[in-house]
Amino acid sequence: MSGFSVSRNDDANISKLYLSGFLDAHTVPKFEEALQSCLNDEQYNIIVNLKDLDYISSAGLGVFMGFIEEIRESGGDIKLTNLSNKVHKVFDLLGFPALFEIYDNENEANQKFTSG
């Protein structure tokens, strides 16, 4: 079973989550916990950096879907950065680019948060 880990780094009013490894049905609870901890700390501006994410399954995308409504209701957003081609393909296939902002790097996402 391949591993998955998530680390968090808060920068002013933006929380950054770094995912690495395999995000699938088995490992989604970890990611869910991480997002929930952001919400518990009332951090609603969240950048999820997928640079080191090797694989994402539909269940992994499900976590994004499960949180986005509450986060946007609270005036925040989840922005995604640094998607590998393989990961981007899954996002694209399931129609996520229409619902989530996806950026090449953290700086762009950061600017969106600070200017928006």
Place this chain on the structure above:
Amino acid sequence: MPSKYLDSFKERHKDEIPSTELDKRLLELSALFEISQTLNSTLNLKTILDNILFVPMGRMMINKGLILFQHDDHQFKIENIKGLPLNLIHKEIHITSLPDHPVFLKDYQTDEDWIDFFRNFKIELLIPLISQRDFRGLIGFSGKLTAQPFDDDEINFLSSLAHLAVQAIENARTFERLNAVNRQLDHRVQELNTLFEIGAELNQIFDPQKVLKQLSYSLMGQLLINQFFVMLKDEEGFKIAYQKGLLFKEENLEKCRPLCESLPEIPEPVVLNEEDTYPELYELGVRLIVPMRIQNRVGGFIFLGEKVDKHEYTRSNIHFLSTLANMAMISLENARLIQETIEKERIEEELYLAQDIQRRLLPTSMPELDGYYIDGLNIPSKQVGGDFFDIIHLQDNEYLLTIADVSGKGMPAALLVSNLQAGIHSLLDSDLPLNEMTFRLNNLIHKNTNIEKYITFFILRINLDDGTFSYVNGGHNPPYIFSKKKEERTLEKGGLILGMMPNVSYELGRDQLLPGECLVMFTDGVTEAMDEQEHEFEEKGLIELVKPVINSKDSQEINQMIIDAIKEFSSNPVESDDITLLTINRIS
């Protein structure tokens, strides 16, 4: 390249054709050559259409153009426009008859809608796009800015262009379709992967909430849904088992719960629309109901709201959801069965412990008494009924006999018996009269238990020298004294059952067991044993049975005889209640 070729062509044939005419022809040829190259070098439909319009527009100074594709009998859809309002894109037009060669609108004598439509937008020339296969389309151009009419050469040029275009358009459309199919296939593979993954995951989960969570992740991720709830059916009906999204608030769901009860067991997913038979659910935001099936029955429903991207649920989506729902249902059912097994094992373990406690509280052997037979017997029921008896040697020739039946079953009953026994033993040293002792036991039991817990209790203190005894009956089935010469008598003095209310006083009864008499104490498991017609054994049965044999059998034999009689009377006497007997007879 082409111009070089054309230049040399012109050089070689300059004597045969007048030069101006030739120039024009060559220019047309070169344009066709150019466009044919462009059209065949791309599979991008938009680039192709742009070129088909721009090339003639540039060459002939036309300022408006459009291209339509046929998609149904006479239905045409605008695919590309130049110099026309953008909102025309994808507009549908009904064209009654597609021309088979280039035509001028002015040549049409009729006023059909589609002709008016083109005239309104100043379109003058129509060129059909007709492939050898089934593709049909139409190019339309406005007049030239120079206001010059189109000459035959120009019409020929546009016709040739249309021929070239048809092939390129067909290729591009095939390519687009192929891409769409590929994407669909990718999507399907992703769906299968998701099902495969969740299947593997669900096999490892036995907690219903975790099962529902997995279901939730997979359907949210795969289908862009974040508004849904799950109702599961148990013995009492439908219950909200899981809910996601702000649309389906709990109070709304509560309102719709009775509605779910009345849903017939729909075997297949149902897409709701406004005219549907479930307007209340539609009102609530439900757009799709997916039954969760397990072996031919429906164990629950998933109610889904609109997809986040507002797209309709496709057949493939619904198929996926249905499979997912059924997989989750099987997993939920497995989780339930495992919980049930664990619970059953726990109850069995508890009953075993309760039986063990009860057994330890009963005397293990009967004392040998001079001039008396004494025997106590307890057959515990499967559920451990909480019967109790005890024989305690006090001093000299004095014995304390007690029999009791505690309310309830299982472990709580066993613990209360234990409490009672401890109470009796702790009061022995104080040498109180039985009514005083019972008074204290009652207060003790009342203090230690709630109102539903009580004990029917009988206690007797006998002096074996002369058979005199005192007793208190706290609401217990009155014991019988059987006598050869006299009528049998019952021991009823005492008071209320123990544990009901505090500070109740008890009356002390006195009597004497004469030689040849037999005292039988018993619990209601004896008299309430039932035959198949639900008749009880009753006291009558006991009297008729015991009275004739009091001088011919000892107490153990009498007890065994009663048990045998009850077993014969009732097919399963100890199914629900213990049977307890405590018999003492004085030898004549």
